[in-house]
Amino acid sequence: MGEDAVIRAYQAMGYSLLASRWRGTAGEIDLIVGQDSEVVFVEVKQSSTHDMAAARIGRFQMDRICRAALEYCGGLEGGSLSQMRFDAALVDGYGRVEIIENAFGAD
Numbered sequence: 037m038g039e040d041a042v043i044r045a046y047q048a049m050g051y052s053l054l055a056s057r058w059r060g061t062a063g064e065i066d067l068i069v070g071q072d073s074e075v076v077f078v079e080v081k082q083s084s085t086h087d088m089a090a091a092r093i094g095r096f097q098m099d100r101i102c103r104a105a106l107e108y109c110g111g112l113e114g115g116s117l118s119q120m121r122f123d124a125a126l127v128d129g130y131g132r133v134e135i136i137e138n139a140f141g142a143d
Contacts, residue, residue, distance in 0.1 A: 066079055122138065
């Protein structure tokens with residue numbers, strides 16, 4: 037349910053779904069969406085509140101997703117030089133979606 041709501045939110049912003057639950061040797065990426073030449077890797081977390089959902093994303097998980105994203109981009113024309121971004125999509129108990137762009141940035 038959460039991933040479907042997140043897909044709809046990205047599509048409403050003009051993004052296309054490129055992959056759902058993509059799995060490589062480094063691990064799984066919940067959603068991959070794209071717009072123009074940008075590829076966005078989305079980690080979806082659902083909990084009773086957005087804050088609780090965000091707290092469930094740890095450094096180890098971010099590193100795993102980044103490795104998997106590089107693997108995915110290896111199959112693209114631009115390879116690891118592809119324009120990419122890492123977002124967190126938080127879904128609360130009411131199904132409301134909060135998208136945090138560049139969620140894996142430096143603290």
